[in-house]
Amino acid sequence: MEGRSFGSPWTRLLLATWRALSRAACAMDAESLLLSLELASGSGQGLSPDRRASLLTSLMLVKRDYRFDRVLFWGRILGLVADYYIAQGVSEDQLAPRKTLYSLNCMEWSLLPPATEEMEMQTSVVKGRFMGDPSHEYEHTELQKVNEGEKVFEEEVVVQIKEEKRLVSVIDQIDKAVAVIPRGALFKTPFGPINVNRTFEGLSLSEAKKLSSYFHFREPVELKNKTLLEKAELDPSLDFMDSLEHDIPKGASTDRSLS
Numbered sequence: 334m335e336g337r338s339f340g341s342p343w344t345r346l347l348l349a350t351w352r353a354l355s356r357a358a359c360a361m362d363a364e365s366l367l368l369s370l371e372l373a374s375g376s377g378q379g380l381s382p383d384r385r386a387s388l389l390t391s392l393m394l395v396k397r398d399y400r401f402d403r404v405l406f407w408g409r410i411l412g413l414v415a416d417y418y419i420a421q422g423v424s425e426d427q428l429a430p431r432k433t434l435y436s437l438n439c440m441e442w443s444l445l446p447p448a449t450e451e452m453e454m455q456t457s458v459v460k461g462r463f464m465g466d467p468s469h470e471y472e473h474t475e476l477q478k479v480n481e482g483e484k485v486f487e488e489e490v491v492v493q494i495k496e497e498k499r500l501v502s503v504i505d506q507i508d509k510a511v512a513v514i515p516r517g518a519l520f521k522t523p524f525g526p527i528n529v530n531r532t533f534e535g536l537s538l539s540e541a542k543k544l545s546s547y548f549h550f551r552e553p554v555e556l557k558n559k560t561l562l563e564k565a566e567l568d569p570s571l572d573f574m575d576s577l578e579h580d581i582p583k584g585a586s587t588d589r590s591l592s
Contacts, residue, residue, distance in 0.1 A: 362403055362404070362405055362406075380409075384439050387438070387439035387440050388406060388418070388439045390440075391436070391439060391440050391441075391442065392404045392406060392420055395420060395422065395434065395442050396422070399422050399432065399444075401422035401423060401424065401432070402423055402424055402425045402427075403422075403423040403427075403529070404420055404421070404422050404423070405420065405421045405422075405423060405431075406418075406419075406420055407419035407420055407421050407433070407504070410463055410500070410503070410504075411462070411463070411465075412462065412463040412464055412465025412466070413462055413463070413464050413465055414464055414465040414466060415437045415465030415466065416437070416465060417435045417436075417437065417463065417465065417500060418435065418436045418437070418439050419433065419434070419435050419504060420433075420434045420435075420436070420442065421433050421434070422434065425526065425528075426525075426526045426527055427519050427527040427528060427529060428519070428527040428551075428552065428573075428574075429527075430447065431508075432444060433445045433501070433504055435467070435500065437465070443467075445497070445500065445501050445504070446501060447501075448501050448502055448504070448505035452498050452501060452502050453502045453505070453506070455492075455494055455498065455502075456494055456498055456499040456502040456503075457502075458473045458475075458494075459471045459473070459494055459499050463496065463499070463500070464496055466496060467495070467496050467497040467500065468495065468496070468497070469495070469496040470493045470494065470495055470496070471493070471494045471495075471496065471499070472491055472492070472493060472494075473491070473492045473494060474489050474490070474491050474492075475489070475490060475492055476488070476489060476490075477490045508550070508551065509549075509551060512549065512550040512551065513547045513548065513549060513550055513577060514547070514548055514550040514574075515533075515535070515536050515541075515546060515547055515548075516536070516540075516545070516546045516547065516548060516571060516572070517530055517533045517536070517571060518530055518533050520570050520571060521569065521570050521571075521573045522570075527573070543578075544576070544577040544578040544580075545576050545577075545578040547576070547577045548574035548575060548576055548577070549574055549575045549576075549577065550574070551574070551575075552574075553573065553574050553575045554575055555575045555579055556572075556573070556574065556575055
């Protein structure tokens with residue numbers, strides 16, 4: 334359904350807002366940051382005017398200095414003494430691994446290392462709030478086997494885990510689980526690279542209500558397991574990521590539709 338089929342100004346405003354949100358479903362592009370922050374502020378977790386201005390300026394510098402094709406403002410992770418502001422740099426191939434950066438003041442940014450399975454296992458034992466200090470070390474006591482000659486016994490060992498590692502792991506887990514993008518926002522060329530669809534204007538109201546209109550913003554996992562018959566029904570230029578419609582368990586992803 335197109336905007337012209339809705340008569341009331343209020344309904345047209347809702348539709349325009351819905352489309353704008355669907356364009357920014359996975360993260361906030363630095364170039365449209367102010368509008369995206371306004372749309373997201375309804376949750377009660379907005380940013381001050383000073384923070385917004387700092388973000389807008391610094392993310393443009395990050396894009397230039399790191400030579401990213403796009404920079405996305407990922408969000409904020411609250412800490413006890415300070416908050417982490419997270420951004421991600423995207424290369425020309427939009428589905429290539431993203432570079433993640435963090436800032437404590439929205440002006441100075443530090444690049445985080447890529448997440449690893451070992452890092453995820455190490456940090457999984459840490460619970461509770463973030464401190465807001467990347468150098469902070471959590472202490473965890475675990476039992477490790479020790480060999481002394483022919484004898485094997487267990488002893489308690491205190492393991493130090495830096496908060497920066499935990500930050501990397503948590504961001505990666507959130508991305509894999511809930512980073513989504515609307516169908517049509519990206520397209521795949523016959524030669525392979527994934528590009529931004531410059532003609533994409535957002536989803537229509539009817540399409541925005543369907544889980545099949547959203548994809549996980551990551552390399553596909555389930556798509557590779559589809560049969561040839563199932564793949565024949567897909568558009569290879571648009572349907573190259575996993576759809577939320579097929580998340581397991583069924584209903585793990587839901588939408589809150591406009592009434």
